[in-house]
Amino acid sequence: MEAEILDIQKRYGRKEVLRGTSFRIAAGSCLGILGANGSGKSTLLKILAGVLRPNAGRFLWQGEDLLRNPRLRASQVAYVPQGTPLIEELSARDNLRLWYEPEALARSLDGGVLRQLGLDEFLHTPANQLSGGMRKRLSIGCALANDPVILLLDEPTAALDLVAKERILRCFENFRQSGGLLVMASHDPWELELCDEWRLLRGGLLEPYAYTGERSRPIRDLERP
Amino acid sequence: MKRFLTYFRLQLRRAARLLPRMLAVTLLLAVLTALAALLISGLHAGDEAAAEPVRIGLVGDLEENMLAEGLQMLESMDSSRFSIRFEPMDEAEAASALRRGRIDGYALIPAGFAEAMMRGEHRPITYVSASGSADIGAQMMRELAETISRLVLETENAVYGAQDFVADRLPGVDPYRAGDGLVFRYALRLMDRERLYDRQTVDPDGALSLPAYYLCGLSLLFLMLWAISCVPLFAGRSRELGRLLQADGLGAAGQVLAEYLSYVLLMLCGLLAAGLLAGLLLGRFGLRVPELEDGGLPRFALGALPTALMICALQFLLFELAGGTVGGVLLQFLSAVLQGYLAGCFYPTNVFPEGLRRFGAVLPAGAGMARLQALLLRGSAGIGAVWLWLAMLLSAAVLLRRRQNRS
Numbered sequence: 001m002e003a004e005i006l007d008i009q010k011r012y013g014r015k016e017v018l019r020g021t022s023f024r025i026a027a028g029s030c031l032g033i034l035g036a037n038g039s040g041k042s043t044l045l046k047i048l049a050g051v052l053r054p055n056a057g058r059f060l061w062q063g064e065d066l067l068r069n070p071r072l073r074a075s076q077v078a079y080v081p082q083g084t085p086l087i088e089e090l091s092a093r094d095n096l097r098l099w100y101e102p103e104a105l106a107r108s109l110d111g112g113v114l115r116q117l118g119l120d121e122f123l124h125t126p127a128n129q130l131s132g133g134m135r136k137r138l139s140i141g142c143a144l145a146n147d148p149v150i151l152l153l154d155e156p157t158a159a160l161d162l163v164a165k166e167r168i169l170r171c172f173e174n175f176r177q178s179g180g181l182l183v184m185a186s187h188d189p190w191e192l193e194l195c196d197e198w199r200l201l202r203g204g205l206l207e208p209y210a211y212t213g214e215r216s217r218p219i220r221d222l223e224r225p
Numbered sequence: 226m227k228r229f230l231t232y233f234r235l236q237l238r239r240a241a242r243l244l245p246r247m248l249a250v251t252l253l254l255a256v257l258t259a260l261a262a263l264l265i266s267g268l269h270a271g272d273e274a275a276a277e278p279v280r281i282g283l284v285g286d287l288e289e290n291m292l293a294e295g296l297q298m299l300e301s302m303d304s305s306r307f308s309i310r311f312e313p314m315d316e317a318e319a320a321s322a323l324r325r326g327r328i329d330g331y332a333l334i335p336a337g338f339a340e341a342m343m344r345g346e347h348r349p350i351t352y353v354s355a356s357g358s359a360d361i362g363a364q365m366m367r368e369l370a371e372t373i374s375r376l377v378l379e380t381e382n383a384v385y386g387a388q389d390f391v392a393d394r395l396p397g398v399d400p401y402r403a404g405d406g407l408v409f410r411y412a413l414r415l416m417d418r419e420r421l422y423d424r425q426t427v428d429p430d431g432a433l434s435l436p437a438y439y440l441c442g443l444s445l446l447f448l449m450l451w452a453i454s455c456v457p458l459f460a461g462r463s464r465e466l467g468r469l470l471q472a473d474g475l476g477a478a479g480q481v482l483a484e485y486l487s488y489v490l491l492m493l494c495g496l497l498a499a500g501l502l503a504g505l506l507l508g509r510f511g512l513r514v515p516e517l518e519d520g521g522l523p524r525f526a527l528g529a530l531p532t533a534l535m536i537c538a539l540q541f542l543l544f545e546l547a548g549g550t551v552g553g554v555l556l557q558f559l560s561a562v563l564q565g566y567l568a569g570c571f572y573p574t575n576v577f578p579e580g581l582r583r584f585g586a587v588l589p590a591g592a593g594m595a596r597l598q599a600l601l602l603r604g605s606a607g608i609g610a611v612w613l614w615l616a617m618l619l620s621a622a623v624l625l626r627r628r629q630n631r632s
Contacts (some may be wrong), residue, residue, distance in 0.1 A: 050472035052631060076471050085465035089239050089457075098235055128461070 001062065002026040003150060003181055008057030010043055017043050018054070019204030025197070027149070028183040030172070032195035034209060039201045041185035045152045048183065050081035052193075061150070078148035080169065082155055084135050085142065088128040092119060092138050095127055099145035114141050116171050133164025140168065151175055153184040157191060165190055228475045229483055236487035243458055247491060248498055250454035256475055258447045259506040265439050280310050282319035282329070285334030323353065330354035350378075360455035384408055410569035433601055437516040441597040445590060449561035451495060452540035454471040455488065456553045459544035467630045477627035481541070486617065489537050494532065500526065516601040532593040532612045538618035539589050545625045564590035589614045 003025050010018040017040040025031045035041045046052040048059055050066075050073050059066040059073075066073040086095050096105055096114070108114040109123070117137045120129060127138065136156065143151070153172070157165040172194060176182055186192055192211055200209040249629070253300055312328065318332035333351040335341070343347045387407050392400040435439070460482075470480055504522075517525060543560055547553040565571065567585030574582045583592045592610035599605070 003245075046468075049469075051468045070474065079469065079472070081465045081468070082462065085463050085469045086459040087239060087466065088463065089242050090235060094235055094238060098231055207368060223233040 004058075005048065006060065006176070008044065008047055008053065008059075009055045010040070010047060011055050016204055018047075018057075021057070021201070021204070021206050023199060023206055025181055025183060027092070027181050028176055029197065030176055030184060030195040032192045032198040032211065033183065033185045033201055033206070034187065034198060034211075035185070035201035038106055040200055040204060042154050045079065045154050045183065045185055047141065048150075049077060050074070051079070053127055075146050076148055077150045077152065078143040079091065079152040080136075080140050080156055082158070082212070084127075084139050085210050086127040086135065086138060091124050091126055092130070092134075093123045095138060095142060096145075099142045099160075103147070108141075110146075113144050113171065113175075116174060118167065122140045127173040131164075133160045134165075136160060137168060138163065138182050141173065150181045150183070153182060153186075155186055155191075156184065157188060166214070173202050213221040228470070229479045232470065232480065233483035233486060236483050237490065238456065240487045240491040243455065244491065244494060246457075247454045247495055249497040251451060251499050252449060252502055254447060258443050258499075259503045262436075262439060262443055262503075262507060262512060263510050265435075279329050280312065280313045282312050282328045282331030283324060283334065283432065284314060284316045286336050286338065287313055287334070288539070289525055309529055317506065319353070321611050322465060327485060333544065359384070360407045361410065380411065384411075402481065432516045433598060436512060437601045438512045438573065438598070440514050440517075440563075441594055444597060445531065445532070445535065445536075445594050446561065446565045446569060446570045447537045448496075448593075449540075449565060450558070451492065451499075452543075452557045453554055454495070454559075455491065455540075456544075456550055456557075458488065458491070459541075459586050460548075460550040462554055464629055467626060471627075471630040477630055478623045480621065481623045481626050485538065485541050485622070490542060492533065492537055514601075521601075521604065522603075525597075525606060528605065531615070532596050533591060535615040535618065537590060537613050538615050542618050542622045542625070543621050545629075564588050568594040570594070589618065 003004075005024070006022050008018050008021040009016075011048065016149065021040075023031065023046060033041050033044065043052060043073060047054045047057070047067070050070055051093050061076060064072055066077060087098070093105075096119070100108065105114075109120055112121070117140060119137060120132055126133075127135060130138065140156070148161075151172070156172070156212075157168050160168070172182060172184075182195075184191055184195065192198065195211070198209040198211040199206040201207075259320075304547065312322075314331070317330075319328065323331060331353050333353065335348040335350070338348055338350070355577075384404050384407055388400040388404040391403040395403075401612045403509050444580065467480055471477060539560070540557060543555050543556045547556045566587075567581065567588060568574070568590035569585065570590075574585055579587065586595065587610075592614055596611050
């Protein structure tokens with residue numbers, strides 16, 4: 001099984017941010033999207049997540065266009081944005097309750113993905129008292145509520161310490177190994193090393209990119225006109 | 226629907242966490258409002274002697290016989306000596322005193338005013354007041370000045386006309402002595418304090434008693450300022466969450482409705498506490514509203530609910546617009562003060578220019594004030610502007626949220 005993204009176009013007024021972006025990604029793999037700030041990485045992920053409407057394009061999964069089938073998209077696709085989509089005054093458990101059915105929440109906390117993320121350590125703490133790493137883990141936990149197949153990640157471990165990063169990346173690795181499909185916008189070498197395939201978003205178009213792990217290379221490539 | 230109910234329940238939980246802090250601020254606000262009500266009622270209960278007299282400068286030839294006598298009479302009358310003080314001065318002195326606020330206005334009496342009148346000419350007295358003074362004092366002063374100049378003018382016309390009549394028709398009588406006699410009789414009648422005037426107070430149709438008027442004004446102002454205690458509820462909202470909920474099927478309308486309803490419930494708790502406290506305080510200090518004396522308070526409170534809902538919708542929209550804490554507080558405060566002023570919470574709106582009065586009446590606060598006043602006057606108020614504003618404000622909040630979610 002694979003997901004196919006076809007000719008996604010997006011304009012903000014006269015500014016053309018995405019000019020026909022297309023790619024394919026197989027189940028059990030991870031695609032890394034690189035690009036300078038403002039190149040359209042977040043816009044692309046928001047479109048795939050159903051947050052933004054594209055001017056044109058399709059997102060095919062199992063023969064269905066997920067951009068035109070919000071119900072199916074909501075059950076198959078999860079999105080972790082850069083910011084924290086949490087209700088700050090409420091506890092981690094209350095935040096999870098917004099997305100999980102009670103039984104599913106109990107199951108996941110018992111030995112599922114929420115346990116892997118270590119959310120049981122701070123279930124009763126209000127979100128605004130959690131550290132950056134805990135908040136990110138909670139956001140990811142919320143996103144994974146419906147057992148999605150496709151996970152869209154926008155710089156998921158930016159500004160986190162190494163321990164938090166390691167824990168989150170391990171969770172993504174497990175997701176991929178269980179047949180999940182990851183699309184990740186990133187600049188971070190740790191995150192990029194998790195990917196099997198990379199693309200560079202430049203001038204509104206996605207170019208194939210061979211990431212070698214060489215630290216200075218992505219910078220040079222981003223600067224190239 | 227399931228997602229809406231879950232989101233609504235969580236919003237209620239959020240509101241409940243804020244309740245203690247909100248109640249503390251609400252009670253403080255209620256005490257301040259009750260104190261303001263007591264202060265206002267105390268000011269209006271003061272006796273006439275305690276009131277500050279209107280100070281009027283007189284510029285011009287005051288040596289003329291009739292004019293000097295007329296002014297002296299005015300200053301001696303019971304009805305005016307406590308309320309008006311005349312101060313003779315030259316024009317430069319009067320202009321300077323008016324600029325510094327030492328006098329409320331001055332009258333310019335043209336040279337030869339009395340002689341001109343005897344010849345049948347009309348030389349009007351010019352009254353000068355400070356520009357932009359649209360308050361009740363200035364309005365009353367203008368009325369007073371007009372009354373005084375008319376009184377002096379008509380009296381002198383009558384005296385000089387009588388002198389001419391005596392000179393023409395009664396050859397054996399000295400017209401000047403007859404004129405003086407006429408003035409003295411007029412003065413005696415005017416000085417007859419017991420029968421000078423009889424004052425009655427009648428409540429005209431469409432007018433509230435002063436306590437009722439300020440009950441409306443202060444209630445509305447309280448409602449508008451109350452939102453400041455709820456800033457954390459709105460400032461802490463995550464826009465990312467709104468976007469995800471929208472993508473997941475809970476659109477802008479559902480989000481706004483869930484948040485608005487929880488906000489309304491929070492407000493009702495606050496209003497109940499504040500109403501009880503304010504009622505206790507006002508009852509203890511004996512402040513009474515005649516319109517509510519036949520058990521009309523519960524009816525008024527129920528009837529005021531649509532106004533409270535509409536003000537909540539306004540505050541909700543303002544918080545949507547502002548985003549942050551500082552912006553939210555500032556916007557709520559400015560909106561409350563500006564709209565409160567234009568709606569007549571501080572001054573009765575009939576002292577405003579016509580255009581401003583009409584503008585104030587169509588604003589949400591103006592519509593709310595009209596409804597509260599109608600409730601006290603007639604015991605009921607039709608559905609109209611308040612419900613229309615409620616629908617428009619909530620729709621605007623939904624559109625704004627949709628726009629934020631799609632950005």
